Amino acid sequence: MSKSSSKEPHTFDTDRLMHDLGQFRSFHLMNYLLLAFTVFAAALYAINYVFLAADVPYRCVVPECEASNSTDYSPLWLEAELPAGGRERRCSRRSPLDPQESCDGATFSEELQECDQWLYASNDTIVTEFNLACQEWKRTLVGTIHNIGMLFSLPIFGYISDRWGRKRALILSCTLVGAIGSLKAFSISYEMYVIIEFLETLAGASAFPAAYILTIELLGQDKRVLTTAFLGILLVLGGLSFAMLAKTFSYWRTFILVVYPPSLLFISYIYLLPESIRWLLSKGYKEEAVQIIMRAAKMNKVTLSDETMKQLNEEKQKPVEQKKEESEEQGLWMQVLKSPIIMTRLAICSWWWITCTFVFYGLAINSVSLAGDKYTNYMLVVSVEVIAVVTNALVLDRIGRKRTLLVAYIVCGLSCVAITFVPKSLPWLVTTLYLLGKIAITQAFSGIYMYTSELFPTHARHSLLGFCSMVGRIGSIVAPQMPLLAIYVDWLPSVLFGGAALVAGGLMLTTPETLNTRLPDTIKEAEQIASRKITPAGVTEDIQMNNSRL
CATH class of the missing domain: 1.20.1250.20 (MFS general substrate transporter like domains)
Incomplete structure (x- = not known):
């Protein structure tokens, strides 16, 4: 082999190899199933703030009128006490002109004053837990912080995936989101919650991209559309499950403790999930790639073509120095x-x-x-x-x-x-x-x-x-x-x-x-x-x- 040809980094016909291995046989179906769980789980966390940080009905507390019954959300005097309109109705109030008079039928002042206490219709979300009434920016900031975490996560895990492998990136992302996300259930303040929200997304936002890359690299070009549809259906199923779980476990701490901890089981993929053959070949890890190829051929009960076997044998016989030279980029x-x-x-x-x-x-x-x-x-x-x-x-x-x-x-x-x-x-x-x-x-x-x-x-x-x-x-x-x-x-x-x-x-x-x-x-x-x-x-x-x- 001439010097110029030895530096061609990608001489192996990976598309022919994938065709020889088949597309929907035992090896592929096993990996599809494993990857399906990661995509389904990713959909549960994708926009969890839609419900966990959802707005809830609330109103001002009027101390003069609620001494005897401070838990009644809609008393008779409410319409006279609160102003008409959206935010003003929730964040401003009037006071009774005569504090000694019963609030039912009382005359209220026309002057508005800012509320300093609120009564919430439910305690399902962090709005109630951390008393975020009339601080809409804090509630919506949770979603923004979530997506800022995604912004940092994707290049970090993209580098990990291209440098150390798709499998490592996927397992790391899936397990970390389970560990860090579970901590949100123990938040004692709004600040603690948003910090963990950022770290959770930083760790877990790359699970779906890693699973997607792994899936399409298992296949030849004629199955990419079907694979994309398969993953899309799983995202829909995950989204529907997210809504049903949020409705069933409406209290936000309970929802977190039900949904997040199972992701720790993805650590088992170290032993269950193979690395991308295409990635291994592109990086020069020929021996590991050949081992996975031969195992896949055995599981699928297929015989590789003579041309593919010839290429595999040539790759295995290359000296280490030549492999390094080919992989240098x-x-x-x-x-x-x-x-x-x-x-x-x-x-x-x-x-x-x-x-x-x-x-x-x-x-x-x-x-x-x-x-x-x-x-x-x-x-x-x-x-x-x-x-x-x-x-x-x-x-x-x-x-x-x-x-x-x-x-x-x-x-x-x-x-x-x-x-x-x-x-x-x-x-x-x-x-x-x-x-x-x-x-x-x-x-x-x-x-x-x-x-x-x-x-x-x-x-x-x-x-x-x-x-x-x-x-x-x-x-x-x-x-x-x-x-x-x-x-x-x-x-x-x-x-x-x-x-x-x-x-x-x-x-x-x-x-x-x-x-x-x-x-x-x-x-x-x-x-x-x-x-x-x-x-x-x-x-x-x-x-x-x-x-x-x-």
Whole structure:
């Protein structure tokens, strides 16, 4: 072998190998089941603040009127004592003109004064526990702190995943969220709660990305859409279970102690879950990869092709020095910075992620403010995500990634903007447009995971996916503040949701289609996506396309 050829880092045909191993046999089904539990658990924690930090009805305490019965939430004199209106009614009060007179039928002063004590309708959330009445910013800040933790988590665990392995990143994230999240149940102050909320998210926010990367790297290119749909359904089931558990265990401390501790069992995945074969080969860990490949072939009862066996034997026989030479690469970010195509693609993907997190979480958070039971509303909004997941499974492999995501962004944008112009006398139409926007943004969010993964190379896939997702958390950081904004300008959140989605749809026109392409293993292969395709036999060939496209 010549010196130049010995430095080719990715000579192994991993797509052919995955095809030889089969797709839905014992080895794969076992791993799908193991990964399914991690995705289901991730959905339970994703936006727990929607219920744990939910608003509860409360009113001012009037000492002059409540000496005999301070637990009556709606006494007869209440309407005369409290002012009309939203926040003023909860945070201001009037005093009886004659303190000696019974408050029932008493005359109250017209002068308003700030409340200093409140009576809560329930103690289910931290609003009651930490006395957050009339401090709406503290309540919504919990969601923002949660998403700031995600912003820091994704690049950290993305680096761990690309440097030390997908398996390590997944197990670390899943077990830490169980340990740290359980501590929230023992919070003795609001400050302690938000600190643990940040640490919990810092540890656990990367569980789903790690599980997603592991899952798609188990497969050939023809099964990515089905895998994405599979994980999307699990997220829906997890979201529905979250709402049902929150309704069953409505007291926030009880909910935490029921939901979080089981995640400590994911430590057992050290022995149960194999590392990504594709990652091992891309990093030069040939012997460990061969061991997993042979075990998978045995479990699946398949015989590897002669060409694959020849490549495996050649990899095993390479001297250590040559393996090290092949695995030596420039720093990841130096490679990215030197590639204008990857840099531009990274910026565009980041806006897609900002839009998805902003609109997806914004609509989910606002769902509990719709008319009716908040748990039912949340389950309804989560349930319609199945429509998006099934739609993606049907169209992504037929009309392509770009067209599917373009339509999803445009439909979401138009639906959200249209809500602004619907009269309040037509609440059913508002709900319909709301659900249509939620379906569309879920379709975009589900598809963007796969599309982003297909645009970047194996050795940097999780890091770059993590970077896009990290930047995207700007959207989820802002989203919890939309209920606050709606207090002042009720139509503005919908317009912001719709505008962001329409811009994302426009940017979709600037990137290449990845339908029927193999996962790129190097920066060079990622740059050439627009000019290469995968044939049914699994062989990549050039096609006549404009190489200047991203």
